[in-house]
Amino acid sequence: MRVVIAEDSVLLREGLERLLRENGLEVVGSAGNADDLLMSVRGRSPDVAIVDIRLPPTHNDEGMRAALQIRAAHPAVGVLVLSQYVEIGLAMKLLSESAEGAGYLLKDRIGDVKEFVAAVRRVASGGSAIDPLIVSTLLSRRRSDDPLGELTPREREVLELMAEGRSNQGIADKLVVTLRAVEKYVSSIFGKLGLPSSGSDSRRVLAVLLYLRA
Amino acid sequence: MRGELGEPLVIAFLGNWVTVSYVLCGLLAWSHRPGNRFGRLMIAAGFVNFVVTLSWTTNDLAFTIGQSLDLVPPVLFLHVFLAFPTGRLEGRFERGLIAAAYATAIGLQLVRMASGGFGPHNLLELGSHPAAGLAAVRVQLLAVSAFCVAGVGILAVRRLRTGRPLRRSLSLLVYVFALALLMIAALFLSHVFDGPAINQLRWATFAVLGLAPIAFLIGLLHDRLARSSVGDLLLQLRTEPDPAELRDGLARALRDPSLTLAYWLPDFGSYVDLGGRPVELPEGDRRKATTLIDREGAHVAALIHAPALDDEPELLAAVTAAAGIALENARLHAELRARLEELRGSRARILDAGQTERKRLERNLHDGAQQRLIALSLELGLWEEGLRDDPEARKRLHRARGEIATSLEELRAVARGLHPAVVSGHGLEVALEQLAARAAVPVRLQVDVASRLPERLEVAAFYLVSESLANVGKHAQASSASVELARAGGRVVIEIVDDGVGGADTERGSGLRGLADRVEVLGGRLRIWSPSGGGTRLRAEIPCAS
Numbered sequence: 001m002r003v004v005i006a007e008d009s010v011l012l013r014e015g016l017e018r019l020l021r022e023n024g025l026e027v028v029g030s031a032g033n034a035d036d037l038l039m040s041v042r043g044r045s046p047d048v049a050i051v052d053i054r055l056p057p058t059h060n061d062e063g064m065r066a067a068l069q070i071r072a073a074h075p076a077v078g079v080l081v082l083s084q085y086v087e088i089g090l091a092m093k094l095l096s097e098s099a100e101g102a103g104y105l106l107k108d109r110i111g112d113v114k115e116f117v118a119a120v121r122r123v124a125s126g127g128s129a130i131d132p133l134i135v136s137t138l139l140s141r142r143r144s145d146d147p148l149g150e151l152t153p154r155e156r157e158v159l160e161l162m163a164e165g166r167s168n169q170g171i172a173d174k175l176v177v178t179l180r181a182v183e184k185y186v187s188s189i190f191g192k193l194g195l196p197s198s199g200s201d202s203r204r205v206l207a208v209l210l211y212l213r214a
Numbered sequence: 215m216r217g218e219l220g221e222p223l224v225i226a227f228l229g230n231w232v233t234v235s236y237v238l239c240g241l242l243a244w245s246h247r248p249g250n251r252f253g254r255l256m257i258a259a260g261f262v263n264f265v266v267t268l269s270w271t272t273n274d275l276a277f278t279i280g281q282s283l284d285l286v287p288p289v290l291f292l293h294v295f296l297a298f299p300t301g302r303l304e305g306r307f308e309r310g311l312i313a314a315a316y317a318t319a320i321g322l323q324l325v326r327m328a329s330g331g332f333g334p335h336n337l338l339e340l341g342s343h344p345a346a347g348l349a350a351v352r353v354q355l356l357a358v359s360a361f362c363v364a365g366v367g368i369l370a371v372r373r374l375r376t377g378r379p380l381r382r383s384l385s386l387l388v389y390v391f392a393l394a395l396l397m398i399a400a401l402f403l404s405h406v407f408d409g410p411a412i413n414q415l416r417w418a419t420f421a422v423l424g425l426a427p428i429a430f431l432i433g434l435l436h437d438r439l440a441r442s443s444v445g446d447l448l449l450q451l452r453t454e455p456d457p458a459e460l461r462d463g464l465a466r467a468l469r470d471p472s473l474t475l476a477y478w479l480p481d482f483g484s485y486v487d488l489g490g491r492p493v494e495l496p497e498g499d500r501r502k503a504t505t506l507i508d509r510e511g512a513h514v515a516a517l518i519h520a521p522a523l524d525d526e527p528e529l530l531a532a533v534t535a536a537a538g539i540a541l542e543n544a545r546l547h548a549e550l551r552a553r554l555e556e557l558r559g560s561r562a563r564i565l566d567a568g569q570t571e572r573k574r575l576e577r578n579l580h581d582g583a584q585q586r587l588i589a590l591s592l593e594l595g596l597w598e599e600g601l602r603d604d605p606e607a608r609k610r611l612h613r614a615r616g617e618i619a620t621s622l623e624e625l626r627a628v629a630r631g632l633h634p635a636v637v638s639g640h641g642l643e644v645a646l647e648q649l650a651a652r653a654a655v656p657v658r659l660q661v662d663v664a665s666r667l668p669e670r671l672e673v674a675a676f677y678l679v680s681e682s683l684a685n686v687g688k689h690a691q692a693s694s695a696s697v698e699l700a701r702a703g704g705r706v707v708i709e710i711v712d713d714g715v716g717g718a719d720t721e722r723g724s725g726l727r728g729l730a731d732r733v734e735v736l737g738g739r740l741r742i743w744s745p746s747g748g749g750t751r752l753r754a755e756i757p758c759a760s
Contacts, residue, residue: 061640
């Protein structure tokens with residue numbers, strides 16, 4: 001699996017490279033700014049680009065713009081955006097078309113090596129990775145007529161993991177239940193929320209996020 | 215002038231007409247403006263015009279006096295015209311011109327009389343020298359013609375310099391002056407060169423000379439009207455002493471729509487308008503003139519007006535006197551505004567400086583401590599992965615990572631409080647979405663701005679919404695809230711409404727005061743409605759040029 005990294009802090013960039021290599025991923029490009037990143041994506045045909053949202057020169061929105069550009073010009077390349085702040089607005093901007101091959105994680109998550117590598121692999125192979133904080137923030141909003149209230153605690157857990165972009169198998173592993181049990185929860189959740197049960201993992205991510213955000 | 219009289223009746227009538235009209239107008243002007251020498255000058259012109267007719271008598275002394283002054287009246291008319299309106303000759307050139315004209319008119323006349331040819335009553339005759347007399351009269355007439363034409367030139371230059379007079383009667387008067395001078399010159403030249411229709415030319419000259427006092431009377435009448443406009447001004451100042459109306463009132467009274475009022479601020483050492491904005495006095499601009507207004511020994515203001523108003527010093531004086539107290543009031547008003555403006559400027563600078571500093575601190579945290587902690591957490595994570603056989607060490611590393619995560623959480627809160635980087639980076643709409651999502655109650659968010667707003671406005675709006683939604687969570691006991699942001703008509707309107715218990719303390723809440731400060735420093739206004747039991751509504755309106 002081929003990865004390019006865009007991160008302007010040398011310390012972090014080197015740490016990330018080491019982390020990915022030690023976990024069997026191939027780092028084919030490493031950039032300190034958006035232009036180098038776009039060049040690497042064009043020249044090295046990576047499976048996924050890991051992009052710091054704040055890149056030089058202004059550290060405003062260069063990283064995000066580069067990420068959106070890659071999503072538009074290279075749909076086959078997954079994009080995982082890392083940010084020190086969680087912004088639902090930015091996550092939704094990144095996923096505006098689809099959640100396929102897209103991820104938005106808090107930068108802190110790279111300390112949890114196993115989870116992080118799993119997220120990178122997921123995005124690289126066309127799946128999604130949405131920061132749990134985003135999902136829990138969206139879930140924390142209560143409405144009086146909220147069908148979310150009808151979910152059992154277990155179903156709620158499954159919903160959260162689903163919204164983060166995990167596959168049914170991933171959810172089963174995480175909750176230590178059988179795949180069939182997860183499938184049952186999922187169809188029950190979709191029924192209660194009135195959502196059409198959709199095909200791929202990332203399509204249901206977008207459906208759930210849009211539902212929660214509305 | 216008497217030599218070749220045709221039709222004595224006509225000449226006598228015209229001569230008396232000029233005498234009477236100048237004397238009467240002079241008397242009127244004198245009583246109207248006792249301090250002004252112009253009236254006396256006119257009386258003198260009329261009187262001398264009369265004295266000249268003594269040469270029609272047969273008394274030797276009277277004849278000699280009248281005859282010796284024969285050419286003084288045209289010079290006096292020139293003097294009168296150039297001395298209008300003050301009665302004084304302003305420039306050195308003008309004074310020299312008039313002095314030379316008098317010298318020519320009287321001196322050469324005496325030479326002529328000494329040369330003989332004036333009949334039996336001439337007491338000054340020394341001998342008979344007809345050739346000398348003829349030469350003298352030619353020089354005399356040519357010189358006076360030249361002086362008159364020079365006078366017309368002076369009038370024209372003045373007109374060019376000061377522009378069109380504000381009153382049409384003044385314009386008329388100057389035209390009559392110029393015409394009369396040209397007629398005198400034409401008459402004399404005609405004499406010297408034996409031109410045609412000399413009698414008709416003479417009558418016309420007298421007629422035009424007599425017109426000048428009539429034009430002057432019309433001017434006086436207009437002055438009356440001008441004074442009545444001063445009366446109107448007084449009346450207006452008594453009924454509506456609004457500083458904002460003062461300029462318009464003065465402009466009406468002076469009939470100068472271009473009038474500008476500049477108030478003097480001694481502490482600033484400069485002039486400002488009523489809004490406290492600096493005003494430059496027009497120096498070296500010929501299309502503008504300035505009149506300084508003092509009151510009780512202190513400089514109060516300056517009037518910037520059309521230069522033609524300089525011809526009406528009495529009107530200017532009357533108007534500025536009438537506006538005295540109102541001007542002083544307006545000056546204080548302007549001074550207050552200038553101080554407010556200065557205060558607003560310094561407040562904005564302080565806020566901007568603070569903002570820049572906070573932004574820098576946030577950047578430092580983001581690039582420094584936060585990055586290092588993340589790198590450290592990554593390092594520990596890698597260790598943790600490597601120590602598969604040592605569950606105890608793994609547990610400790612995991613705990614350490616947990617501590618780092620907490621620190622990062624706290625740092626994030628601090629950094630975000632310093633400066634909402636997402637606002638600068640991605641705009642209000644994106645930033646507000648997170649605020650709405652994290653609020654304690656469901657928030658309906660509607661952002662209706664097509665493009666990015668100025669950063670200080672975006673940051674202010676962000677804090678306004680952030681603080682308001684925090685208050686909703688803490689105090690309002692609301693079940694829902696809405697945030698609306700729209701840009702229309704050169705301003706941005708931000709409205710935050712909840713359906714809670716209301717009764718927010720708008721006086722003591724320092725949070726609300728701080729928000730009002732943020733809005734006001736941008737020239738905006740924050741209003742809060744919070745009736746007990748009726749929810750709370752915050753509305754901020756901030757000017758924003760589109």
